[in-house]
Amino acid sequence: MKLEYNYDIVVIGAGHAGCEAALAGARIGLNTLLITLNMDCIALMPCNPSIGGPGKSHLVYEIDALGGEMARNIERSYLNIKTLNTSKGPAVHSVRAQADKKLYQQNMKNVLLKQEKLDIIQGEVSEIITENKKVVGVKTITGALYRCKKVVLTSGTYLKSYIVVGPARYIGGPHNQMSAMYLSDSLEKIGIELDRFQTATPPRIKRESVDFSKIKKIPYDEEPPSLSFFVKGHGRDILDCFITRTNENTINTIRDNLDSSPLVIKNITDKGPRYCP
Ligand SMILES: Cc1cc2nc3c(=O)[nH]c(=O)nc-3n(C[C@H](O)[C@H](O)[C@H](O)COP(=O)(O)OP(=O)(O)OC[C@H]3O[C@@H](n4cnc5c(N)ncnc54)[C@H](O)[C@@H]3O)c2cc1C
Known part of the structure; x- marks a missing residue:
């Protein structure tokens, strides 16, 4: 059985970037195919649930102005939205929303x-197909061929990815997704140089274990801001945000457990991105 299909554009990966690329292609009238590892993990937020914030909110506004979906989608899915840095001048103000992760994906x-x-x-x-040094399609691990004029690669952190927890290390993608094991070799074969970054993630804590009376609630904005020029969210905070700080006890706990840190025991040696927000 021969499985062969034709599209104008194939987008690899339905993370934040892939969703925008696929929508942009289709919205300008091109026959677009989006291929992703797991349909239930479209727009997955494996880490921090925030959209916007310092260094990123201007990007969200730009995506919105260009007809993208991220800003509209967060307006439909946030739990909390706020203008940050209001004690400083307007040049450093930024809007940050905290997403309901599941709702964001579903929307x-x-x-x-x-x-x-x-x-x-x-x-x-698993493979980028080229003819005469031109990309003409992609193949999946089942052998299906998707011919196209352009490929947009938005494979995020999944290529030959592995997960590190203290001294443990195993193959896997973000949030226990699968790792994409084959595409990197194909990219190298067509002459693309690859490099590897590490990322990190904050600990998840059990809500019931927190004494909220001892930490500081961040007051909501009387006039809730918006990240989109087109869609206005529900305009209220559903969950409060709190702030806490490290103290001597935290630092001592860290010092006592340094032998479990993958960075200290060199279980991670890859470099981090310069500005992982
Ligand atoms: C643990 C962790 C913590 C992070 N912390 C932060 C943070 O605090 N702040 C921040 O901004 N970023 C953080 N990141 C990075 C985060 O992944 C990116 O910000 C964001 O998700 C990148 O979006 P993306 O669209 O580029 O890729 P991703 O969201 O990674 O999406 C990639 C998509 O490609 C698909 N895919 C990959 N390979 C293939 C293939 N061969 N075939 C088909 N589909 C494929 C995947 O299924 C996925 O849908 C973190 C990442 C991880 C894993």
Whole structure:
């Protein structure tokens, strides 16, 4: 059985970047295919649930102005929204929303599924196909061939990814997703130089273990800001945000457990991105 299909654009990966790329392609009328490892993890937020904030909110506004979906989607899905740094001058003000992670994914998936000219399939792209040094399609691990004029690669942190927890290390993608094991070799074969970064994630804590009377509640904005020029959210905070600080006890706990730190015991040696927010 020969499985062969034709598209104008194939987008690899339905993370934040891939969702925007696929929508942009389809919205300008091109037949677009989005291939992603797990349909239930479209727009997954594996780490920090925030959209916007210092160094990023201007990007969200730009995506919005260009007809993208991130800003509209967070307006439909936030738990808390705030202008940060208001004690300082306007140059450093930024709007940050905290997402309901599941709702954010669900809302983005609905938008994608309803988009005309956009097909979405679950699969792992294993190969970029070239002819005469030109990209002409992609192949998935099942052998299906998707011919196209352009490929947009937005594979995020999944390529040959592994998870590190203290001294342990195992193959896997963000949030226990699968790792994409084959595409890197194909990229190298066509002459693309690869490098590797490490990322990190904050600890998740059990809400019941926190004494909220001892930490500082961040007051909500009387006039809730918006990250989108087109969609205004529900305009209220559903969850409060709190701030706490490290103290001598925290530092002592860290000192007592340094032998469990993957950085200290060199279980991680890859470099981090310069500005992981
Ligand atoms: C633990 C952790 C902590 C992080 N912390 C932060 C943070 O605090 N702040 C921050 O801004 N960023 C953080 N990041 C980075 C975060 O992943 C990115 O900000 C964001 O998710 C990148 O979006 P993206 O669209 O580029 O890729 P991703 O969201 O990673 O999406 C990639 C998509 O590609 C798909 N894919 C990959 N390979 C293939 C393939 N071969 N075939 C088909 N589909 C494929 C995946 O299924 C996925 O849908 C963190 C990442 C991790 C893993």
